[in-house]
Amino acid sequence: MRALLALLEQSHIPLHLPAGRLPLAQQQFVEIARALAADAQLIVLDEPTSALTQADARHLFDRIRALRDQGVSFLYVSHFLEEVMELCDRYTVMRDGRTVDSGRVAEIGPDDLVAKMVGRRVDQLFPRPARTPGAEVLTVANLSGPGGRPAGVSLSLRAGEVVGIGGLVGSGRSELLRTIYGLLQPASGGAVLIAGDRPRPLTAGADRRIRLGLGFASEDRKNEGLALRLSLAENIGLGALGRIARIGWLSGARLRRLAIPAADALSTVYRDIGQRALDLSGGNQQKVALARLRFSQARVLLLDEPTRGIDVGSKVLIYEWLNREAAEGKAILLTSSHNPELLGICDRIGVMYRGRLVALAPRAQWTEERLLRAATLGEPPPREEE
Template sequence: MSKAYPGTQALDDVDLDVGPGEVVALLGENGAGKSTLAGILAGLTEPSAGEMTWLGERYRPPSPGSALEAGVALIHQEMRLLPELSAAENVVIGRWPTGAHGFVDHRRLLAEAAEVLQSLGFQPDPETLVRHLSVAAQQQVEIAKALAQNAKLLILDEPTAALGQSETEALFSRIRELKERGHSFIYVSHRLAEIRTIADRIVVLRDGRKVAEHESSDVEVDRLVTEMVGRSVDRLFPRMPDPAEDVVLEVEGLTGADDRFRDVTFSVRAGEVVGIAGIVGAGRTELVRAIAGADQATAGSVRVSGRRIRTGSVPEAITNGVVLVPEDRRHHGLVADLTVGDNTMLTNFSKVMRHGRIDRSRVAQLGQRVINSMKIKGRSETRAEALSGGNQQKVVIGKWLELGPRVVLLDEPTRGIDVGARAAIYDVVRGLAEQGLAVVVVSSDLEEVMGLSHRIMVLAQGAQQGIIERSEMTPERIMALATV
């Protein structure tokens, strides 16, 4: 398959085959061609050249509906469910079972949807609204939706990006069960360790071309990294500097609304990176949002350099040097259709105003300064949506660093980012520590949180289970605390 856009060869003569009951991992940096290939297979993208066969017949779907009708489904990283409908309604949407008079037969609808959902180990009530479901449960709904339409090949795009360890293991169990029933998978992920757990074969793309294919998943991670980025990434996690003695951030007895987290106490020193680990739903995101003033805490206190700050006030948190890089950068960290310069301006109006009006030359200078300091591949006038995930994340971090913060809260800083860009983000974290900032990193990736942190605090069901020093960190110890 090949796909050319004006000035860009997104996919160049790529061969791929998938057998029945097989998981083929598709690896590559952002821009390697993975999404283009997945889009062609799923009927989203028209190829420029090449041929496909599916179940022995010529295959070239003109639309996602045609692909799904043929048995090929793409499960997007950003799930596309209707939040105000129930899980069951989302499973059968577009294929409503009707009764004799043409009305929707809700009893039949529930029965059909529940059968598919339960086969995937879905625990909540099928009548639960999607907006009330966890990310893991929503993912099960997406897969059930595809299976209900008899999909035999499922393309999973970063399926564990928002999942913790236990949710990931549960997903892998479902995949293995479906494999035994003859379903096949193309598995797109940046988490190389999990590829070795779930994949049968590995295909590596770089710059739109297939550069390697492995007949088993038993491949050294270092080799896969080199194949993906075209160079050796010797040390994915940089050596962190020793922190100073003075405490910058103090959190004491902090409790959130609806007890999403409760009685949390910890501190962060200058130049220290404290990780927050726990499974999805443990209260990690809610905790850092409260520290950053985005949510109101119902009890406890937050102090920066000894000064107490009000919770529930973002301006007060920012004034006292606390900034948050949110989990969902596209919806909460950036305005995608604005330029790099304009996104940076949004947190730095005082630097671009002149005589009460925005000075566009100052905006351009500010954007370029962030581009240079963060080593972003782009220009000040580049729209944020045109950047790779790694460069988007650098823009979010860079716009806050222009304020000269003392505390930086990073929620899932490398979610959906390829391995080469991850190394660059890790270097940014090291740079923050070297500058003497207090850094808090929330991550569902155990390897990441262990590789970056001086200490790790573990949450489970909103309760603080303990703080582990670097010398005592092991995945087993973290998970033992996270699953109590």
């Protein structure tokens, strides 16, 4: 095994440690070494970079190329098209369980590949209707959290509006949502005001916020967003057990009956509403996590990276769902590390930089370049187009 890890330039990995204690990148290389130990000539990699840093992913690509040059073949499954374009020789596109196209990567562009994946042109990926926001439903004033993430953030959110928050990893995007929701202890002096509630001291704890109509979807659906070994119905119902219970008793039949419309609202693909969430694809698991918010009838949705690590087709379905929720008067605050997504679906966009909210401005004031400058330099966009 040591020689195989050396072949992968990973001889520093400690062999005495349990694999579960290794960093994710090293776990990935151990899996490849195991396949090589079995003299594998074909190695299947299923979303190998979904949890890797960019540097770890680059090193993995280098090792894949080296093994390819030695005669090892790879079947590479990924939702990251830039990886497919850079690494692969041939492609196959599947949609709804069927093969829709195959060919040589050198003979197709990214836009055409996306169109084949989702069954629509790239310019139709972000179906964003005109919106007219209503009254303010959430006001955040001078909010700070542990470790200065967030730091003195103020913003407001209106009914029927989609507001996006960008920024680099570690900038405080997730911490902002978690502090608003009550999962992180806020510093004194800030305020989170929800329409219909009276001002009161700001504390951690999401119970009151849930009762007032806030809903939260974590970026980590496997460890926080879902109970993977419970059924789809149970996961969806966890957001509002009071709707299901009668005089303190939960009815499984009632739960399943009420959960189906919530799952179907996001076009979730499942065999039976009673099957385990563990058995679904990543995209459909994410839809179940969001269906829980719809079932709970939350009126303010806090969504942390709602399309992270899922296929393009599922992303489009979630964008359409967000549009419908906004049209029904829901207020949506989401984070995203994908700038085209922010520009495509949001009414206003803000960027976090070292814990601070650099700017919160209408979408028309932003470009991808301006979003990048705000995320890396803390530079707000100009107020008017130049």
